[in-house]
Amino acid sequence: MNDKCCTNQKNVNLVLTGLPSEDDIVDISEIFKLLGDPSRMRIVSALRIKELCVGDLAAIMEISQSGVSHQLRLLKKNRIVKTRRDGKLIYYSIDDSHINSIIDVALSHIHE
Amino acid sequence: MNDKCCTNQKNVNLVLTGLPSEDDIVDISEIFKLLGDPSRMRIVSALRIKELCVGDLAAIMEISQSGVSHQLRLLKKNRIVKTRRDGKLIYYSIDDSHINSIIDVALSHIHE
DNA sequence: TCTTCATATGAACACATGCTCATATGTTCA
């Protein structure tokens, strides 16, 4: 509850003017939030290996077909995955190579 | 509720053997989850510009000092930020250059 | 030591999120 804390106004201003826009902050954290769930990460990791239809993904995962579909919807809305129809099947795959890069770097991060 | 869906067992097995370990999946999604909140992303974005003490961060953000401290705790526990004490002040900064790389790639992703 | 200041912690609450069940949509093939 102390408002008179150390605040160095120069630093604060410097940072405030250098920060990404609020829109960018929101957009970028949205991407990370999507990757920040084990189920979705498992989906994305699977699609990094091979394009897959929903049924195959459900077989790979530990959640229901419905659950997979709900998550794929989110991932697709944010352009993390894209779809291709082949008859009755809908194949999902990674939409953008940036996503692969991000995950590659994160993998090397956790492996220190 | 259809268990007899398209499942192509060859693809499923191929992907299952290629997936990262469950531990890796959990660890990596943990990192992304931390970056996947606008407040924490704002904190991390600020620290990318300059090391800052808690009070300065609270002045930059739209949440209380307590809120900032809680989030910093999470970020520190997962080695996204590190601390340095200087008298009464505790300066926070980005712990690992991988974090900067991940955010750089994500920024170029959202800017297409 | 006592006060002051910066930071950390715990409890509590409102809200978001991921899952399943049931069902709808939409495509293929007879």
Add this chain to the structure above:
DNA sequence: TGAACATATGAGCATGTGTTCATATGAAGA
């Protein structure tokens, strides 16, 4: 067209999560 199958959607529920308030901790200086 109608049956069969793959996928999508909506409701509902249990669990997580981000925030604030109040307070504790701990370092610096009188």
